[in-house]
Amino acid sequence: MRKIVAGLFVSLDGVVESPETWHFPYMNDEMGAAVMAIQAEADTLLLGRATYESFAAVWPHQTGEMADQLNDIRKLVVSTTLQTAEWNNSTLIGADVIGELEKIRKLPGRNISVTGSITLTRALLRAGLIDDLHLMVHPIVLGTGARLFDESTGRLPLKMVGSTTFRTGVLNLHYQPAQGA
Numbered sequence: 001m002r003k004i005v006a007g008l009f010v011s012l013d014g015v016v017e018s019p020e021t022w023h024f025p026y027m028n029d030e031m032g033a034a035v036m037a038i039q040a041e042a043d044t045l046l047l048g049r050a051t052y053e054s055f056a057a058v059w060p061h062q063t064g065e066m067a068d069q070l071n072d073i074r075k076l077v078v079s080t081t082l083q084t085a086e087w088n089n090s091t092l093i094g095a096d097v098i099g100e101l102e103k104i105r106k107l108p109g110r111n112i113s114v115t116g117s118i119t120l121t122r123a124l125l126r127a128g129l130i131d132d133l134h135l136m137v138h139p140i141v142l143g144t145g146a147r148l149f150d151e152s153t154g155r156l157p158l159k160m161v162g163s164t165t166f167r168t169g170v171l172n173l174h175y176q177p178a179q180g181a
Contacts (some may be wrong), residue, residue, distance in 0.1 A: 002105045004130035005113040015145035030166040043110040048117035049079035056087040139169040
C-alpha cells in the first residue's frame with residue numbers, strides 16, 4: 001500500500017501558517033536536501049486549495065530541480081470550490097476526499113506527498129491516513145497564526161523515528177503513528 005507522507009515547516013510555537021513569510025532565512029542545503037528526499041519518494045503531490053493556488057501561481061514560472069519536480073509530478077487538489085485545476089498534471093478531488101484517498105492508496109505507485117495544506121493535513125491526521133509526518137521546526141516564535149495541532153486534532157499518539165538538527169537550528173523531526181497507543 002502507498003504511504004501518505006506529510007511535510008510541514010513549523011515555528012517553535014507550532015505555527016504552520018504562511019511559512020513563506022518566516023521560513024526562508026533558515027533555508028539551506030541541508031533543508032533543501034531533506035525536502036527533495038521526501039519528494040523523490042513520491043509520485044503524487046496532494047494539495048489543499050489554498051496551497052495549490054499559491055504553488056500554481058509560482059512554480060510553473062520557476063526553473064531548477066525543485067521546480068521541475070513540482071511541475072512534472074501528478075497533483076491531486078482537494079477543493080469543493082475550484083472548478084478547474086490548470087497547473088500541469090493536476091486533478092481535482094471534491095467529494096468524499098477520505099474515501100477517494102483510501103482507494104488511491106491501494107493503487108500501485110510510490111508515496112503521496114502532502115505539502116502545507118493545513119486543513120487537509122489535519123483531516124488526514126484525524127482519519128489516520130498520515131503514515132509519515134515530517135516537521136521542520138524552526139527556531140522562531142511567531143506568537144500568532146494557524147497551528148497544525150489544534151482542538152480538532154484530538155489525541156494523536158506518535159512515535160519519533162528520526163531526527164536531525166540542521167546548521168540553522170532547524171530540527172527535522174520524523175514521526176509515524178504509534179501503534180496500539
